[in-house]
Amino acid sequence: MAPKNAFYAQSGGVTAVINASAAGVIETARKNSDRIGTVLAGRNGITGALKEDLIDTAHEDDDTIRALTHTPGGAFGSCRYKLRNIDENRREYERLIEVFRAHDIGYFFYNGGGDSQDTAYKVSQMAERMGYPISCIGVPKTVDNDLPFTDCCPGFGSVAKYIATSTLEASLDVQSMCDSSTKVFILEVMGRHAGWIAAAGGLAGKEPGSAPHVIIFPEHPFEREAFLAKVDQSVKDHGFCVVVASEGAQYDDGRFLSEAGPRDVFGHAQLGGVAPTLANMVKQSLGYKNHWAVADYLQRSARHIASQTDLEQAYAVGEAAVNYALEGRNGIMPVIKRDSSSPYRWHISEAPLNEVANQEKKMPIHYTTDDGFGITTDCREYLEPLIQGEAYPPYENGLPKVARLKNHLVEKRLKEPFTP
Amino acid sequence: MAPKNAFYAQSGGVTAVINASAAGVIETARKNSDRIGTVLAGRNGITGALKEDLIDTAHEDDDTIRALTHTPGGAFGSCRYKLRNIDENRREYERLIEVFRAHDIGYFFYNGGGDSQDTAYKVSQMAERMGYPISCIGVPKTVDNDLPFTDCCPGFGSVAKYIATSTLEASLDVQSMCDSSTKVFILEVMGRHAGWIAAAGGLAGKEPGSAPHVIIFPEHPFEREAFLAKVDQSVKDHGFCVVVASEGAQYDDGRFLSEAGPRDVFGHAQLGGVAPTLANMVKQSLGYKNHWAVADYLQRSARHIASQTDLEQAYAVGEAAVNYALEGRNGIMPVIKRDSSSPYRWHISEAPLNEVANQEKKMPIHYTTDDGFGITTDCREYLEPLIQGEAYPPYENGLPKVARLKNHLVEKRLKEPFTP
Numbered sequence: 153m154a155p156k157n158a159f160y161a162q163s164g165g166v167t168a169v170i171n172a173s174a175a176g177v178i179e180t181a182r183k184n185s186d187r188i189g190t191v192l193a194g195r196n197g198i199t200g201a202l203k204e205d206l207i208d209t210a211h212e213d214d215d216t217i218r219a220l221t222h223t224p225g226g227a228f229g230s231c232r233y234k235l236r237n238i239d240e241n242r243r244e245y246e247r248l249i250e251v252f253r254a255h256d257i258g259y260f261f262y263n264g265g266g267d268s269q270d271t272a273y274k275v276s277q278m279a280e281r282m283g284y285p286i287s288c289i290g291v292p293k294t295v296d297n298d299l300p301f302t303d304c305c306p307g308f309g310s311v312a313k314y315i316a317t318s319t320l321e322a323s324l325d326v327q328s329m330c331d332s333s334t335k336v337f338i339l340e341v342m343g344r345h346a347g348w349i350a351a352a353g354g355l356a357g358k359e360p361g362s363a364p365h366v367i368i369f370p371e372h373p374f375e376r377e378a379f380l381a382k383v384d385q386s387v388k389d390h391g392f393c394v395v396v397a398s399e400g401a402q403y404d405d406g407r408f409l410s411e412a413g414p415r416d417v418f419g420h421a422q423l424g425g426v427a428p429t430l431a432n433m434v435k436q437s438l439g440y441k442n443h444w445a446v447a448d449y450l451q452r453s454a455r456h457i458a459s460q461t462d463l464e465q466a467y468a469v470g471e472a473a474v475n476y477a478l479e480g481r482n483g484i485m486p487v488i489k490r491d492s493s494s495p496y497r498w499h500i501s502e503a504p505l506n507e508v509a510n511q512e513k514k515m516p517i518h519y520t521t522d523d524g525f526g527i528t529t530d531c532r533e534y535l536e537p538l539i540q541g542e543a544y545p546p547y548e549n550g551l552p553k554v555a556r557l558k559n560h561l562v563e564k565r566l567k568e569p570f571t572p
Numbered sequence: 573m574a575p576k577n578a579f580y581a582q583s584g585g586v587t588a589v590i591n592a593s594a595a596g597v598i599e600t601a602r603k604n605s606d607r608i609g610t611v612l613a614g615r616n617g618i619t620g621a622l623k624e625d626l627i628d629t630a631h632e633d634d635d636t637i638r639a640l641t642h643t644p645g646g647a648f649g650s651c652r653y654k655l656r657n658i659d660e661n662r663r664e665y666e667r668l669i670e671v672f673r674a675h676d677i678g679y680f681f682y683n684g685g686g687d688s689q690d691t692a693y694k695v696s697q698m699a700e701r702m703g704y705p706i707s708c709i710g711v712p713k714t715v716d717n718d719l720p721f722t723d724c725c726p727g728f729g730s731v732a733k734y735i736a737t738s739t740l741e742a743s744l745d746v747q748s749m750c751d752s753s754t755k756v757f758i759l760e761v762m763g764r765h766a767g768w769i770a771a772a773g774g775l776a777g778k779e780p781g782s783a784p785h786v787i788i789f790p791e792h793p794f795e796r797e798a799f800l801a802k803v804d805q806s807v808k809d810h811g812f813c814v815v816v817a818s819e820g821a822q823y824d825d826g827r828f829l830s831e832a833g834p835r836d837v838f839g840h841a842q843l844g845g846v847a848p849t850l851a852n853m854v855k856q857s858l859g860y861k862n863h864w865a866v867a868d869y870l871q872r873s874a875r876h877i878a879s880q881t882d883l884e885q886a887y888a889v890g891e892a893a894v895n896y897a898l899e900g901r902n903g904i905m906p907v908i909k910r911d912s913s914s915p916y917r918w919h920i921s922e923a924p925l926n927e928v929a930n931q932e933k934k935m936p937i938h939y940t941t942d943d944g945f946g947i948t949t950d951c952r953e954y955l956e957p958l959i960q961g962e963a964y965p966p967y968e969n970g971l972p973k974v975a976r977l978k979n980h981l982v983e984k985r986l987k988e989p990f991t992p
Contacts, residue, residue, distance in 0.1 A: 166748045168741075196751040225744030231752040313970060320971055321588075321873035324645030328586045331616040332651040337869060355971065427866075428845055446847075448865035449757060453741035457876055459970070539970035550733060550879070550959035551740055551775065 155187050156258025158477070159201060160209075161194030162226040162293075163233075163264030163271075167307030168314075168455040169466035170293050171220040171227045171555070173263050176470020177291065178209055178217050187478055192255060192562060197231035198262070198271065202244060202572040204251050204564045211560040219555035221467065222545035224455035227557055233572060235271045238278060245278040247570050252279075252286060254565040259287050259477045263470070265294035265305075269485055270509035276483045287477040290485030290505050291469050295452045297348040300511040301503035302487035306469055307452070309462030309538035312352035314454040315341050315396070316539055318447065319356035323363035323394045326443075330392035336383060336434050336442035337394050339364075340427035342451060344400040347371050347515050349451070353396030354527035355535055363394035365525075368426070370400030371515055372524035374409055379430075380437050382525055387440060397426045456552050460541025461496065472500045496537030575607050576678025578897070579621060580629075581614030582646040582713075583653075583684030583691075587727030588734075588875040589886035590713050591640040591647045591975070593683050596890020597711065598629055598637050607898055612675060612982060617651035618682070618691065622664060622992040624671050624984045631980040639975035641887065642965035644875035647977055653992060655691045658698060665698040667990050672699075672706060674985040679707050679897045683890070685714035685725075689905055690929035696903045707897040710905030710925050711889050715872045717768040720931040721923035722907035726889055727872070729882025729958035732772035734874040735761050735816070736959055738867065739776035743783035743814045746863075750812035756803060756854050756862035757814050759784075760847035762871060764820040767791050767935050769871070773816030774947035775955055783814035785945075788846070790820030791935055792944035794829055799850075800857050802945055807860060817846045876972050880961020881916065892920045916957030 160177050162170055174193070181188040193207040194200030200207070207228050209217070220227055235244050252260070262272040269290040276288035292299050297308035319339060326337040343349040347369030357363050365386035368374060386393035401409045409426045427444035434442050465488055472486035484502045491497035519531035527535075545552040580597050582590055594613070601608040613627040614620030620627070627648050629637070640647055655664050672680070682692040689710040696708035712719050717728035739759060746757040763769040767789030777783050785806035788794060806813035821829045829846045847864035854862050885908055892906035904922045911917035939951035947955075965972040 162748070166745055199752065223744065224741045225746075226748035229751060230748045232749070233752055316971055317876050318870050318874070320974070321644045321875055322869040324643065324974065325586055325869045325873040326645075328582070328646035328650045329652070331649060332619065332653055339870075425845070425848055428848065443868050444866065445868035445870050446864065446866045447870070448863050449742040449745045450738050450759075450865050450867070450870075453745035454738070455741055456737050536970060541970070542964070542967055544962070544964070547962055550956060550961070551736055554740070554744065 155189045157189040157256050158191045158259035158261060159194065159252065159257045160191050160261040161197045161200060161263065162228055162230040163197045163262060163268040164230060165295065165452065166226040166230050167293055167295050167452055168224045168310040168458045169307055169463050170263060171223045172463050172466040173291050173293060173306060173470035174227060175217055175220040176467040177261050177474055180471045180474035184474070184478055188259065188474070189256070192257065193228040195559070195561065196229035197233060198235065199231050199233050199572045200229070201248055201251050202570050204566055204570070206255060206562045207559050208562045211558045216555050216557060221463065222455060222552070223554040224453040227555060228559065234267050235274065238274055244572065245274065246282070248275055249279055249282050249284050250566060253284060255562065258285065261289055261291055261473050263291040263293050265296070266299060266509060266512060269505050273483060273505035273509050276505065287480065287482045288505070289473040289477050289481065290508065291473045292485055292487065295349065296343055296346055298346050298512045300508060300513045303490040303498060304488060304538050306462060306466035308348060309459040309465070310454065311342070311349055311451050312355070312535060313459040313539035314451050314457050315349055315352045315447065316355035317457055319353040319364050319394065319396055322445070323356060326392050326394060333441060334443045335387050335392050335440040338427045338430050338442065338444040339396050340399055340425070340444070340446045341396060343370065343398045345370060345512070347398050350396050350398040351515065351519065351527050351531055352535055355532065355539065361390055364396045365390065365393045366395040367525055367527065368395065368397035368401045369520055369524065370398050370402060372520065373404040374401050376433065380433065383434055384438055395430065397430055399426055401426050455545055458543040459539045460543040461538055463543040468500055476502065493533050493537055496540060575609045577609040577676050578611045578679035578681060579614065579672060579677045580611050580681040581617045581620060581683065582648055582650040583617045583682060583688040584650060585715065585872065586646040586650050587713055587715050587872050588644045588730040588878045589727055589883050590683060591643045592883050592886040593711050593713060593726060593890035594647060595637055595640040596887040597681050597894055600891045600894035604894070604898060608679060608894070609676070612677065613648040615979065615981065616649035617653060618655065619651050619653050619992045620649070621668055621671050622990050624986055624990070626675060626982045627979050628982045631978045636975050636977060641883065642875060642972070643974040644873040647975060648979065654687050655694065658694055664992065665694065666702070668695055669699055669702050669704050670986060673704060675982065678705065681709055681711055681893050683711040683713050685716065686719060686929060686932060689925050693903060693925035693929050696925065707900065707902045708925070709893040709897050709901065710928065711893045712905055712907065715769065716763060716766055718766050718932045720928060720933045723910040723918060724908060724958050726882060726886035728768060729879035729885070730874065731762070731769055731871050732775070732955060733879040733959035734871050734877050735769055735772045735867065736775035737877055739773040739784055739814065739816055742865070743776060746812050746814060753861060754863045755807050755812050755860040758847045758850050758862065758864040759816050760819055760845070760864065760866045761816060763790065763818045765790060765932065767818050770816050770818040771935065771939065771947050771951055772955055775952065775959065781810055784816045785810065785813045786815040787945055787947065788815065788817035788821045789940055789944065790818050790822060792940065793824040794821050796853065800853065803854055804858055815850065817850055819846055821846050875965055878963040879959045880963040881958055883963040888920055896922065913953050913957055916960060
């Protein structure tokens with residue numbers, strides 16, 4: 153009997169290293185070709201399975217799969233698509249199983265955050281009810297670092313390294329010029345619900361008084377007066393002030409700063425932007441010349457400055473997912489367990505999908521300073537190991553070399569099309 | 573007789589490699605300690621000379637000076653301060669000569685853009701009139717790449733590499749998600765008067781149809797309808813659209829897009845932001861989900877992804893400046909001459925300061941495509957050599973290691989204080 157094929161899909165916001173997890177899955181499957189057939193990847197995530205748009209990774213040679221380890225973005229396409237509950241839309245789950253059956257898929261690897269792990273869990277339940285044997289394993293990924301059970305989420309360490317490095321570099325720039333030019337610099341970073349990425353900006357400055365001087369976390373209600381006082385004090389003490397602000401910064405009443413911000417000439421609410429909102433506030437209340445940056449996708453795609461630690465972990469969870477599947481496991485997700493911080497030692501363990509799906513890892517309150525504008529030593533001790541090592545990609549003609557996949561679709565076997 | 577001391581100052585917006593020019597100056601001076609005494613650096617640029625705030629670089633050991641080659645920002649402080657014409661403010665020039673005389677300074681090295689070279693020229697004239705022998709040599713620097721006579725400006729190549737790399741990486745991110753999420757991504761880059769940096773974004777995509785699909789240059793009047801049509805076509809053809817927009821983008825009548833942009837809730841003009849302005853335009857006219865990033869200081873301080881070519885040129889102009897001075901030259905600036913593009917070969921030559929000061933190098937019209945939204949093969953051939961090679965800094969604990977200078981000030985010798 154030919155070995156069962158595997159299905160792999162990428163879900164949600166992509167990262168600098170999600171393709172390294174893909175490489176972990178595919179390379180490990182290839183090493184076990186006696187027990188796993190072809191890895192079929194969903195084109196654009198789970199919608200690829202629903203539409204029967206399956207990419208045949210067997211068309212990619214070993215070098216191309218290896219090149220995934222240094223290619224940012226989602227090589228097979230990702231999606232923002234959440235499957236509803238089984239009761240609400242049973243048809244979608246049935247369709248998945250039909251597609252899996254048609255392509256002889258016995259392994260389901262879903263690479264994503266909390267919602268994706270919820271989906272993977274439901275697929276495993278549905279398959280059981282329908283009597284279809286499949287091993288459903290989650291592969292963790294999220295720059296937001298909000299999955300439970302795991303020391304960190306693959307993807308986060310590289311964003312953290314990018315933000316810490318950029319904060320350090322820009323701080324040196326601002327410091328050089330503050331005597332006669334810009335005095336306040338504001339860097340907006342991702343993290344709508346949790347301040348993990350903003351906290352990483354804090355790694356740039358270890359000594360008292362060093363930049364960044366102010367961090368705005370979504371966990372602490374934004375107080376305009378306290379913020380302005382802190383900025384003013386920093387300019388008076390150091391000549392300049394560097395602010396790292398989470399896009400999720402919000403007022404006490406839950407309004408996001410980005411929503412409370414500027415309007416265009418027609419009075420329409422302007423598209424987000426915590427940084428310009430804060431910059432305006434500083435300009436109008438304190439009068440300091442300021443500059444602002446919004447890193448946006450640059451931060452989560454910055455493979456050129458990826459953390460070696462993050463890269464290794466991203467690969468390891470992909471590899472472990474396949475190994476768990478080969479052991480006949482189902483309904484679990486590989487996680488990272490920290491053995492020690494200094495030196496950083498970790499190993500792969502597992503967490504049950506049904507429990508992963510319903511929890512969000514918040515930043516502990518003791519990770520931020522009492523005034524809510526900085527990180528503590530505990531936070532630093534947690535974060536520092538995650539940005540260790542520089543995983544440089546190869547370059548060609550001055551630019552990072554990336555994998556160019558054929559992304560060849562397998563022939564459809566089901567008669568009915570399906571529109572998710 | 574003891575050899576004359578040298579004065580060195582950094583001026584205007586700093587770069588990822590301006591400190592490499594400083595290292596070039598100081599290391600070359602040290603090698604010629606029989607003919608050049610101490611290099612005194614102006615604290616915060618030329619204002620340091622006016623105020624007699626002179627940093628004694630002899631207090632920094634060789635390793636620290638070497639570390640300048642991998643430290644972004646301006647290590648001695650820079651300034652935005654333009655000396656007026658000699659007729660308008662003769663006193664300032666006289667003061668400079670007094671300070672030079674008091675500290676036995678026989679060499680003046682001014683590291684900056686066009687305005688700074690103008691200053692260096694005027695100082696050389698004034699010194700001559702006042703009968704004070706000094707060798708005034710400019711050291712070119714500007715991320716804007718707008719100095720004449722030189723193939724490129726040290727500082728530009730590294731910004732170009734950062735923008736090209738970031739555009740490539742973010743494009744892969746957007747492409748992954750465009751089926752169900754963001755379809756248009758806009759990256760705002762520096763360059764108020766010239767589109768050199770925006771053009772560098774174009775290096776990310778060589779093949780027809782590859783990102784970036786639209787580049788907005790300050791050289792081409794912005795036409796809203798043509799822009800929207802191009803974005804729409806790109807989304808229809810490729811599923812997504814990546815836009816690289818210069819902060820200097822302007823309408824036909826000369827209004828900057830950033831000024832014509834959003835206002836805050838009080839009706840005040842919002843601080844610049846071409847990217848959010850374009851994003852709003854796309855959202856309201858085409859309805860596409862979009863994201864935007866503003867690289868701001870991140871781009872010009874990104875030493876972590878500096879171009880090796882740029883680094884070498886930045887060092888070479890500092891080194892050459894000292895060698896010219898030792899040859900008794902005056903009123904010149906070392907420039908880079910291109911011998912060939914492929915492979916890139918260059919050598920150092922010279923240009924007269926008085927001619928450097930009054931010209932701005934514009935981007936040639938044949939460097940942009942007919943529709944004004946892309947770069948031509950000629951442009952690519954010019955730009956590509958400048959981003960070659962990766963000059964990685966050393967890392968410590970996951971972050972770039974930077975020089976920490978003592979910046980010890982020499983004792984003042986003049987009685988009168990001076991406020992610029």
